[in-house]
Amino acid sequence: xxxxxxxxxxxxxxxxxxxxxxxxxxxxxxxxxxxxxxxxxxxxxxxxxxxxxxxxxxxxxxxxxxxxxxxxxxxxxxxxxxxxxxxxxxxxxxxxxxxxxxxxxxxxxxxxxxx
Amino acid sequence: xxxxxxxxxxxxxxxxxxxxxxxxxxxxxxxxxxxxxxxxxxxxxxxxxxxxxxxxxxxxxxxxxxxxxxxxxxxxxxxxxxxxxxxxxxxxxxxxxxxxxxxxxxxxxxxxxxx
Numbered sequence: 001x002x003x004x005x006x007x008x009x010x011x012x013x014x015x016x017x018x019x020x021x022x023x024x025x026x027x028x029x030x031x032x033x034x035x036x037x038x039x040x041x042x043x044x045x046x047x048x049x050x051x052x053x054x055x056x057x058x059x060x061x062x063x064x065x066x067x068x069x070x071x072x073x074x075x076x077x078x079x080x081x082x083x084x085x086x087x088x089x090x091x092x093x094x095x096x097x098x099x100x101x102x103x104x105x106x107x108x109x110x111x112x113x114x115x
Numbered sequence: 116x117x118x119x120x121x122x123x124x125x126x127x128x129x130x131x132x133x134x135x136x137x138x139x140x141x142x143x144x145x146x147x148x149x150x151x152x153x154x155x156x157x158x159x160x161x162x163x164x165x166x167x168x169x170x171x172x173x174x175x176x177x178x179x180x181x182x183x184x185x186x187x188x189x190x191x192x193x194x195x196x197x198x199x200x201x202x203x204x205x206x207x208x209x210x211x212x213x214x215x216x217x218x219x220x221x222x223x224x225x226x227x228x229x230x
Contacts, residue, residue, distance in 0.1 A: 004159075033217075042206060042220035043160075090160065103150075104218060108159040 003027070004107035006091050012113045013081050021076040021110045023091030032074040033104065034066060035090040043090055049074060050096065078112075086114045117142045119209050121221035128197045129229050135182075136192045136224050138207030146212030149183070149190045154223075155203040163205070166190065168212070194226075202228045 005024045013019040023032065031050050035043035047056045049068040063085070065077040078085055088109045095102040118141045128134035140149070151163040166174045166183050173181050178198075182191045194201055207221040 040223070042222050043218075045217055048217070103162050103165060106160040
């Protein structure tokens with residue numbers, strides 16, 4: 001089945017130690033998104049890639065970076081995680097065709113713990 | 116800026132009964148889409164139903180239907196014949212029409228289904 005895969009599902013890191021979260025998709029969608037979701041809160045968009053074009057949200061901290069080496073993969077890098085970065089990180093994809101954007105499909109998320 | 120408000124942090128329903136989750140939004144756009152997403156505990160977010168603003172007819176997907184009141188900027192979700200598997204966090208979300216799929220989420224409503 002076509003899907004959005006996130007690895008690992010659970011990640012523990014130490015305060016200040018860089019960490020990378022991975023997302024892959026078999027849907028061949030041209031847009032990939034990263035959301036941060038803190039406990040019992042709504043997901044908050046960090047950034048998205050439209051093909052290779054990176055689009056950062058204005059309030060996303062510089063501590064968060066992303067890479068998209070090809071259509072299928074997208075990575076979220078947290079350069080120096082703080083305690084406040086502990087959250088669920090959701091990857092999502094969608095297909096954009098001209099003016100039309102299809103529904104977003106979400107991965108299962110990676111729960112990040114910062115010690 | 117667009118905002119989405121879900122005024123019910125928690126709702127409960129008896130199995131086989133009907134429940135309605137509320138959502139209001141604020142926008143000055145005329146072209147937009149509205150969504151209900153379901154996020155079961157420790158599982159991925161999935162789309163329940165979507166509504167295009169230009170369509171007057173309310174969307175329906177099996178036991179799920181919406182009451183879209185465009186003038187009132189209201190978008191409620193009705194779940195009929197509730198099942199134990201419907202227990203989840205439900206998010207209402209808004210997307211501007213001509214955007215790359217950026218979703219603005221409400222705060223979420225936790226739905227509990229009692230046997």
